[in-house]
Amino acid sequence: MTFSELGICPEILEAIEVLGFETPSPIQEQAIPVALEGLDIVGLSHTGSGKTLAFSIPALESIDPSVRAVQVLCLAPTRELAVQICREVDKLALFLDGVSAAPIYGGASFGPQLAALKRGVQFVVGTPGRILDLMEQGELRTDNISMLILDEADEMLDMGFQEDIDRVVAQLPTPRQTLFFSATMSPAIRSLIDSLSENPTEISIERPVLTVPTCEQSVYEVVFSSRIEVLSRLIEMGRMKRGLVFANTKRVVDDIVDGLLARGYAVDRLHGDMPQTLRERVMDSFRKGCLNVLVATDIAARGLDIDDVDMVVNFELPREPEDYVHRIGRTARAGRKGRAVTFIGRRDFSLLARIERFVGVRMQREKVMTGTQVEQVRRESLVDDILELAAQAHDVPEELRDLEIDSEKLLTAMFNLLLQKTSRELQPIPEDRPSRYHRAADNAAPVDKGQDWSNLQETATLFMNGGKLLGIRPKDIAGLLYNEGGAPKGTIGDIRIFLKHSLIEVAPEVVQQLTTALSTCSVCGYEVNIREDKGRPEGGNARREFIPGGTRRAAASWQGKGSSYRPRRDESSYSSRNGRFRGDRDFREPRDYRAERPDRRKSR
Numbered sequence: 001m002t003f004s005e006l007g008i009c010p011e012i013l014e015a016i017e018v019l020g021f022e023t024p025s026p027i028q029e030q031a032i033p034v035a036l037e038g039l040d041i042v043g044l045s046h047t048g049s050g051k052t053l054a055f056s057i058p059a060l061e062s063i064d065p066s067v068r069a070v071q072v073l074c075l076a077p078t079r080e081l082a083v084q085i086c087r088e089v090d091k092l093a094l095f096l097d098g099v100s101a102a103p104i105y106g107g108a109s110f111g112p113q114l115a116a117l118k119r120g121v122q123f124v125v126g127t128p129g130r131i132l133d134l135m136e137q138g139e140l141r142t143d144n145i146s147m148l149i150l151d152e153a154d155e156m157l158d159m160g161f162q163e164d165i166d167r168v169v170a171q172l173p174t175p176r177q178t179l180f181f182s183a184t185m186s187p188a189i190r191s192l193i194d195s196l197s198e199n200p201t202e203i204s205i206e207r208p209v210l211t212v213p214t215c216e217q218s219v220y221e222v223v224f225s226s227r228i229e230v231l232s233r234l235i236e237m238g239r240m241k242r243g244l245v246f247a248n249t250k251r252v253v254d255d256i257v258d259g260l261l262a263r264g265y266a267v268d269r270l271h272g273d274m275p276q277t278l279r280e281r282v283m284d285s286f287r288k289g290c291l292n293v294l295v296a297t298d299i300a301a302r303g304l305d306i307d308d309v310d311m312v313v314n315f316e317l318p319r320e321p322e323d324y325v326h327r328i329g330r331t332a333r334a335g336r337k338g339r340a341v342t343f344i345g346r347r348d349f350s351l352l353a354r355i356e357r358f359v360g361v362r363m364q365r366e367k368v369m370t371g372t373q374v375e376q377v378r379r380e381s382l383v384d385d386i387l388e389l390a391a392q393a394h395d396v397p398e399e400l401r402d403l404e405i406d407s408e409k410l411l412t413a414m415f416n417l418l419l420q421k422t423s424r425e426l427q428p429i430p431e432d433r434p435s436r437y438h439r440a441a442d443n444a445a446p447v448d449k450g451q452d453w454s455n456l457q458e459t460a461t462l463f464m465n466g467g468k469l470l471g472i473r474p475k476d477i478a479g480l481l482y483n484e485g486g487a488p489k490g491t492i493g494d495i496r497i498f499l500k501h502s503l504i505e506v507a508p509e510v511v512q513q514l515t516t517a518l519s520t521c522s523v524c525g526y527e528v529n530i531r532e533d534k535g536r537p538e539g540g541n542a543r544r545e546f547i548p549g550g551t552r553r554a555a556a557s558w559q560g561k562g563s564s565y566r567p568r569r570d571e572s573s574y575s576s577r578n579g580r581f582r583g584d585r586d587f588r589e590p591r592d593y594r595a596e597r598p599d600r601r602k603s604r
């Protein structure tokens with residue numbers, strides 16, 4: 001089944017193509033044609049099933065662009081969900097001229113929300129309380145509303161919105177179409193449905209069991225060129241005794257294997273082009289424990305029957321959430337514990353969020369372990385190994401019997417010798433630096449000369465000197481970049497709009513083209529400039545922490561730190577002019593792996 005078979009209009013089909021969705025999900029397949037006929041729907045489906053598209057597409061099609069008034073009202077339990085739905089609607093409406101959506105939620109100032117209503121948005125997504133407020137103030141007029149959507153209705157009832165919903169619904173005109181979505185069914189939900197709709201078509205999508213709780217899932221933000229090194233560090237720390245590493249292409253699989261072999265690890269590959277006999281041989285070695293690490297593509301791993309993998313590493317984010325589930329399903333099998341580690345780049349945040357929503361788990365953000373931490377764990381692990389062997393050692397070897405040497409000295413020398421023999425020299429990577437703001441691996445030492453790891457996953461940021469104050473929305477910018485800048489599909493990432501400026505993530509290869517074509521251009525009737533955003537230089541005009549009673553330096557001495565005051569971590573790592581602070585906000589300090597190791601010494 002394809003999207004075009006669902007009866008969707010060409011403008012939305014084009015937007016779906018830009019978004020990169022190829023086939024409709026089951027809820028989309030079942031709900032869209034019914035909703036396009038104008039019928040009511042009750043969809044029982046979970047987050048991650050693609051329900052937002054399932055209701056947004058028919059809703060957008062029901063809108064008359066020439067009418068500048070609210071025509072679709074969508075109620076959602078939280079501000080985050082409302083904003084997220086609006087983003088998807090905006091993307092779908094990329095080629096629908098004169099159609100726009102706005103989120104309306106409590107806890108934020110009324111100004112921008114009223115402005116959006118005055119501007120004539122047709123698709124409003126909001127939390128019930130604020131929607132009701134604006135309706136009662138006469139700011140949100142309901143005369144033209146012909147479709148009501150309830151998203152995550154069970155969540156809204158759990159949050160106590162029943163009365164607000166009833167009051168909102170009471171003010172809506174009839175007849176109207178109602179699309180109702182809930183992850184669960186209960187008597188309260190059933191009676192809400194009955195009060196909203198007479199004979200809705202019910203569509204139920206079973207939630208598959210996606211991931212197991214014994215699998216610990218974490219994420220490292222790592223530039224592509226550092227990933228082999230981080231992978232090696234995971235192996236070095238003994239975190240991966242039998243690991244499966246996934247990459248999206250055969251080429252990257254080959255590069256990983258070459259990189260790890262060059263570092264001396266027992267590793268092999270598995271990809272679709274290999275003859276069956278060779279694949280079986282590799283799997284056999286892996287099963288027998290002759291290989292530490294097996295590197296595979298998704299296709300090659302289908303049907304892989306190995307159930308004691310202790311770690312799965314996603315060297316790259318899979319393109320589809322389903323692949324993530326298949327990949328990590330290789331660990332934590334049969335009640336065992338397992339870990340899934342995923343490497344992401346700056347461009348992957350929205351895909352990561354999509355995967356998280358799909359599996360219904362928020363992965364733990366972690367910072368890459370530094371060389372010093374790896375070294376420390378390695379030393380301790382060596383002591384553990386020595387102690388383990390010591391417990392079984394009985395006879396002193398002949399050669400050591402008559403040595404006239406102090407036993408402490410002997411032990412120290414042996415320890416150093418072992419350390420030297422088992423040590424691998426760590427490569428410096430940009431992630432070792434204290435600041436999280438770095439432009440790719442500009443200044444970092446090359447990781448593995450001779451391999452082409454060049455900037456594959458990097459993004460560049462464009463700066464535009466216009467934002468919310470000019471009424472600019474993401475779709476305006478996306479339209480500008482695609483239509484006037486000639487950006488190829490898939491080269492535009494996150495678009496963030498601030499009061500007076502906007503930041504646009506793009507693939508580095510289109511920076512030159514876009515900054516040349518759009519250095520001066522027009523958006524929403526205003527002339528603006530687009531140039532590459534170089535960010536805020538380190539040590540530059542960093543954000544100041546508010547400290548009561550004086551300047552930062554004064555506060556330092558007030559805290560008794562005097563001249564030894566060191567800037568807070570966020571001062572040095574403050575990234576770019578927008579104040580977004582992704583690295584340190586999302587990413588935890590590296591784990592204390594030592595604390596996680598069983599302390600075998602204590603038990604002796």
Ligand code: AMP
Pocket residue numbers: 021022023024025028046047048049050051052053353354357358
């Ligand atoms: P939802 O259930 O609406 O929260 O959607 C979950 C995620 O799946 C969102 O990030 C969507 O962008 C994505 N998605 C929705 N429909 C499709 C599709 N047909 N193919 C691939 N991804 C999709």
